[in-house]
Amino acid sequence: MTSWLTRHATLIVACSAVAHLVVVFCSADMFDLRVYREGAPGVLTGHLYDFRLTRADPGAQPLPFTYPPFAALVFLPLASVPWWLTQVLWQVLSLAAALYLVRGSFALSHPGRTVEPTRVHLWTAAVLWLEPVLHGIALGQVSLPLAALSLAAALRPGALAAGAGIGIAAGIKLTPAGGVVYLLAAGRRRAAAYAACAFAATVVLAALVAPVESWRYWLHLLGDSGRIGPMASAENQSLRGCLARLLGHDGGAAGLWWPALVLLAAAATALALRAAMVRGDRLAMLLTAQLFVLLASPISWSHHWVWSVPALIWLLYGPLRGRRLSGAAAAVWALSAGAWVVPALHAVAPAGRPVSWPVALAACAYPLAAALTLAAVATARPDAPAPPPNAFPARARTTTHGH
Numbered sequence: 001m002t003s004w005l006t007r008h009a010t011l012i013v014a015c016s017a018v019a020h021l022v023v024v025f026c027s028a029d030m031f032d033l034r035v036y037r038e039g040a041p042g043v044l045t046g047h048l049y050d051f052r053l054t055r056a057d058p059g060a061q062p063l064p065f066t067y068p069p070f071a072a073l074v075f076l077p078l079a080s081v082p083w084w085l086t087q088v089l090w091q092v093l094s095l096a097a098a099l100y101l102v103r104g105s106f107a108l109s110h111p112g113r114t115v116e117p118t119r120v121h122l123w124t125a126a127v128l129w130l131e132p133v134l135h136g137i138a139l140g141q142v143s144l145p146l147a148a149l150s151l152a153a154a155l156r157p158g159a160l161a162a163g164a165g166i167g168i169a170a171g172i173k174l175t176p177a178g179g180v181v182y183l184l185a186a187g188r189r190r191a192a193a194y195a196a197c198a199f200a201a202t203v204v205l206a207a208l209v210a211p212v213e214s215w216r217y218w219l220h221l222l223g224d225s226g227r228i229g230p231m232a233s234a235e236n237q238s239l240r241g242c243l244a245r246l247l248g249h250d251g252g253a254a255g256l257w258w259p260a261l262v263l264l265a266a267a268a269t270a271l272a273l274r275a276a277m278v279r280g281d282r283l284a285m286l287l288t289a290q291l292f293v294l295l296a297s298p299i300s301w302s303h304h305w306v307w308s309v310p311a312l313i314w315l316l317y318g319p320l321r322g323r324r325l326s327g328a329a330a331a332v333w334a335l336s337a338g339a340w341v342v343p344a345l346h347a348v349a350p351a352g353r354p355v356s357w358p359v360a361l362a363a364c365a366y367p368l369a370a371a372l373t374l375a376a377v378a379t380a381r382p383d384a385p386a387p388p389p390n391a392f393p394a395r396a397r398t399t400t401h402g403h
Helices: 002-007 009-027 031-039 069-080 083-109 117-127 131-139 143-155 159-172 175-185 189-209 211-221 239-247 257-279 282-296 308-317 324-338 341-348 357-362 365-379
Strands: none
Touching (some): 009 117, 009 131, 031 069, 031 083, 031 131, 069 159, 069 211, 083 117, 083 143, 131 143, 143 175, 159 189, 175 257, 189 211, 239 357, 282 308, 308 324, 324 341
16 A cells, blocks of 8 residues: 555645645635735725725624735735636645645755655645645635745755745744744854844835834734634634633633743743754754744634644654654644544634533644644653654655755
8 A cells, every 4th residue: 555655646646736726716715815915905005904804704703904014015916916816826835835844844854865755745645634734725824835935944054045034934924933943943043133134124114115004013903812813712722712712701811821821831842942952853943933933822723733744744754753752742733633623613612602621622732732742842862762764665765865
């Protein structure tokens, strides 16, 4: 069976991509992409953050534009492209990003080796159906392309290219800023400085084009998580979202619990980063930083968790593969993302309705997987020998060199 898969890996990923496109175009509204496309022109008129996209579902909340003003400048060309072509181009970009996210994860996990195309194709064919990936692409989300951009930047040996990529990604959506932590942990201080400069440049550029909207966003709207969506929704897979479901409808009911959990997550992240730095484990460093951002953000929708793909690859192929904690973390990721647990629980227990403790705990699937991953990164001895490589057909293995 494995031999058949390796021989037909290219065909398998092509069929998976075609089936993926059929599912998306037949069933998806891509309303996040519509927000980008229809809201972006407001950056030129002073009404960017007054924009609301009304959806066909009568019970759906109108969707505002929630990203920094620089993102609107990036999305502005979409407004002049026909909607059907915008959808096609975005799907192609997203599928390419998924392929690169897999390839880049293997490259960062095994520096100095050429990535096996067969393995990349088979993994891409599979991860297209994970909930964060498929759900995000169906919505027309930018999270997957930004994750690919962050990973591409992390792989660049030059400080300017690495820093600029991460800084620009953070200027579009703040969550890729975790890449700066990776650069610092990897000892790439010059790249981290370039990232800060690139991010600052996006802020200044947007301020020059849209000063009023920039003022509104950075001084008034940035901390207003209520305009993004219901905190207690099962689709909010942040620590604050978990507390909102466990302790009350609004995350404010969490009191001091949320900052306490964020501090605990920060401590776990610091331990994991230190252990990864000692091992020189570059993918673990980047993954650790990005998982912390998702945990600590007030709202991290389930489709933001595309970093589940690098997490699975690190857990199953990284230097600490084969250990019990790594296996447990991989199992939780695969079960929660592969079985679409979060959307199922969202349908059973919409935000605003009381839920039982078992349901509320099950709705914390991604934070639990992230916590297990951080523990797996942090707890192994840096000098512990890794088990033998995962079984893979000899014909698919190649003598490698590269990143």
